[in-house]
Amino acid sequence: MRYSYSDFGNKFLKQTGIGQLMDDLGNPPPGSCMLGGGNPALIPEVSAVWKEIVSKQIESGAMEKILGSYESPAGIRELRERLASVFSEESGSEISPEQIAVTNGSQNAFYFLLNFFSGRFPDGRKRKILFPILPEYIGYTDQTLEEGSFLSFAPDIRETGDRSYKYFISKNKFDSYPDWKREAGCICVSRPTNPTGNVITDEELSFLISKSAEVDIPLLVDNAYGFPFPGVVFKTASLVHKPGMIQGFSLSKLGLPGARTGFILGDVETISMLHRANSVINLTNANPGQFIALELFRSGLWKNLCREVIQPFYRKKTLFARETILRRWNSSIDYRIHESEGAFFLWIWVKNLSLSVSELYPILKEAGAVVVPGKTFFPGADPNWSHREECFRLSFVREDKEIEEGIVRIGRVLEKFSK
Ligand SMILES: Cc1ncc(COP(=O)(O)O)c(C=O)c1O
Numbered sequence: 344m345r346y347s348y349s350d351f352g353n354k355f356l357k358q359t360g361i362g363q364l365m366d367d368l369g370n371p372p373p374g375s376c377m378l379g380g381g382n383p384a385l386i387p388e389v390s391a392v393w394k395e396i397v398s399k400q401i402e403s404g405a406m407e408k409i410l411g412s413y414e415s416p417a418g419i420r421e422l423r424e425r426l427a428s429v430f431s432e433e434s435g436s437e438i439s440p441e442q443i444a445v446t447n448g449s450q451n452a453f454y455f456l457l458n459f460f461s462g463r464f465p466d467g468r469k470r471k472i473l474f475p476i477l478p479e480y481i482g483y484t485d486q487t488l489e490e491g492s493f494l495s496f497a498p499d500i501r502e503t504g505d506r507s508y509k510y511f512i513s514k515n516k517f518d519s520y521p522d523w524k525r526e527a528g529c530i531c532v533s534r535p536t537n538p539t540g541n542v543i544t545d546e547e548l549s550f551l552i553s554k555s556a557e558v559d560i561p562l563l564v565d566n567a568y569g570f571p572f573p574g575v576v577f578k579t580a581s582l583v584h585k586p587g588m589i590q591g592f593s594l595s596k597l598g599l600p601g602a603r604t605g606f607i608l609g610d611v612e613t614i615s616m617l618h619r620a621n622s623v624i625n626l627t628n629a630n631p632g633q634f635i636a637l638e639l640f641r642s643g644l645w646k647n648l649c650r651e652v653i654q655p656f657y658r659k660k661t662l663f664a665r666e667t668i669l670r671r672w673n674s675s676i677d678y679r680i681h682e683s684e685g686a687f688f689l690w691i692w693v694k695n696l697s698l699s700v701s702e703l704y705p706i707l708k709e710a711g712a713v714v715v716p717g718k719t720f721f722p723g724a725d726p727n728w729s730h731r732e733e734c735f736r737l738s739f740v741r742e743d744k745e746i747e748e749g750i751v752r753i754g755r756v757l758e759k760f761s762k
Pocket residue numbers: 381447448449450451480482533536537565567568592593594595600603604605
């Protein structure tokens with residue numbers, strides 16, 4: 344039987360980009376090197392901290408309350424107070440608990456935010472989400488209730504070495520396409536960016552703050568991999584918070600994706616809207632993540648974990664993956680690696696291939712290497728821009744042996760299909 348569905352229902356009759364990605368990653372062909380996923384690594388020192396916190400909760404009897412009660416949809420008050428003090432200290436700006444919402448993961452939070460600031464507005468106008476730089480996180484793509492809700496600016500691409508390059512915000516685009524001022528309901532960027540590992544500079548961030556202030560729209564910054572936790576950033580940069588910014592944070596990349604806990608920092612009005620939306624859609628937030636976070640921030644343990652364990656772990660991984668590519672790929676492959684400034688991925692650009700990366704994807708899978716083709720990371724881009732089909736994302740989270748084997752397999756396929 345086939346029911347008739349609403350426009351909202353019809354969105355989910357077909358597979359979505361993020362859904363396909365999650366399905367593929369959940370069902371890898373046997374023996375594959377899984378360089379596709381967004382899971383954090385299982386770092387023993389980090390797992391030991393979760394184990395200790397949860398054991399104490401069980402021993403002290405706190406677990407009964409954690410599993411047996413609904414907490415406020417705004418989030419546990421003490422957790423919001425602790426977060427306010429962490430964000431104040433890290434950004435140097437005064438932040439109050441009323442500026443913080445707890446959500447069931449940042450994906451959930453961005454669903455609310457992207458729909459608060461795009462779609463049909465009371466003045467009858469339709470507004471869009473402006474991505475000031477591409478590529479951008481695949482998970483935003485299908486979140487808007489209205490179709491065609493993205494406006495994107497292609498980046499400036501600069502080669503930074505023989506085999507490396509970096510995307511920059513193309514500031515000229517803001518002048519050459521002045522309609523953005525009328526069309527955009529918010530500006531949105533992830534920092535570090537999933538998929539590229541780009542960390543927009545503090546100066547680029549200031550530029551975006553000034554642009555959003557020009558037209559009184561918020562700047563949404565997604566810090567899922569960034570400051571202050573998990574702090575997977577390999578260059579000098581910092582947490583900046585200014586009026587006009589709404590920022591997302593998550594426990595996931597710290598090592599707790601299963602806890603489904605995220606936080607939003609913003610203005611008091613938008614934060615109250617998030618509390619209300621949360622109670623309508625979710626009733627309230629999951630407790631286990633909130634109570635683990637409470638312990639992390641009460642004890643101050645988070646700082647040492649991020650700076651002494653998690654960041655150095657991923658820094659070593661990115662260097663290993665890059666060095667392996669340089670060592671193991673035939674020099675006939677015309678590739679560049681995006682500067683790895685943060686997050687868990689290398690973003691590879693390969694020119695002069697006889698097939699598009701989407702066409703190569705099943706061949707790579709067959710060859711035993713799962714990556715994520717680049718095309719899905721260009722929401723709102725010109726579909727004729729060939730760059731979309733020349734890039735892919737490679738995760739460096741897995742064991743070194745698997746990373747190396749995967750890189751070798753990818754290299755063989757790329758060599759075969761290089762012109
Ligand atoms: C940039 C970015 N933002 C948000 C999320 C969502 O994370 P979560 O909902 O687990 O907090 C992810 C997950 O991969 C991500 O990469």
